Amino acid sequence: MTALERAKRLREQLELSKDDAKHHDDAKALEQMRAVLEQLRTQLLEQLTTASLLVTKEVFDAAAMPALDKLQKSVRDNISAFDGTSQSLRKSRRITTLEKRAKKVIGTLEEALTEAWANEFASAPSPQMQLLGQIEKVPGQAELVARIRAANTQLQSFRSTVPTHEETWTRYLHVRDDLEVLLANLGAEAFPASALAFCKAAQAGGASVDMLTDEVREWLEQHELLDSLRIRFV
Known part of the structure; x- marks a missing residue:
């Protein structure tokens, strides 16, 4: 094999290596895009599930739902559109735009749900802790005061977390109702x-x-x- 032939063969090998590297990079980029879209889809699904729950409980306005349903479908369709080739990467600019839109909608929805939940929680019973301290000194009231404080601690654990499932909502209502009953009985006899x-x-x-x-x-x-x-x- 002449030096020229060896050089030609080496060039061919380098070209193949370059193509292999490009395919590898394309596959890696494609997988990263898939992961981004899947994460957005999951976040949207979680937010929509929470929104649906709060809508049924008349805590959240359903007016914001249609656009979010459409966006979720768009994310899901874009995930399915990838064919696993470098051709999919040409859609990257559109995917980047979609990602920005999705993040904006997710953030807006999260703020709206948090605000709606804060308004709902504000209507829950809230004992006056200083008053409890005075009532606690009255004979026969210490145990009831302790139960009120325990129930209030349980209730406060729901403050910073928007319910995402029916089970969580039911637990919240149970704790809230228990506290209301305890407060209604506060000092009733003494x-x-x-x-x-x-x-x-x-x-x-x-x-x-x-x-x-x-x-x-x-x-x-x-x-x-x-x-x-x-x-x-x-």
Whole structure:
């Protein structure tokens, strides 16, 4: 084999190696695009599932749903459109645009769902912790106060996580209803209605003088709470 023939053969080998490398790079890029689209599809599916749940619970407005359904289908169709060749890579610019749109919609939907859930959670019962501290001192109320605090801790665990399944929603309702019942029973036996109303008003921002009736004063003194009163002029 002459030097010229060897050089020609080496050039052919280099060309083949170059083609192999290109095919390898194409396949790698293709797989990366598949992964990006699949991740977006999964995120959209999760968000749409959550949105559907909150719509059925009348927590979220369904008006935003149609466009999201269409976008999810677009992502799914683009995943299926890849044929595993370098020809698919020519769609990369369109895929990049789709990726940006999908991320924007996912972010917007996530914000809307979070806001809707925050509004729903704001309607849940919320015990006055300072008032609980006062009621806890009343004989026979410590156990009930402890149960209220435990139920409130359970309820607060739902605050930062939007329910994604019916099971989570059901648990939330169960905990919320339990807390409402406990709060309704707070002081029902040990408190005169006037004393409970006075304590709630005092902790909420101040009770007026006319609420400090003889019955309330006697009850506060009996439970050694009278000394904790402070007069404030407004």
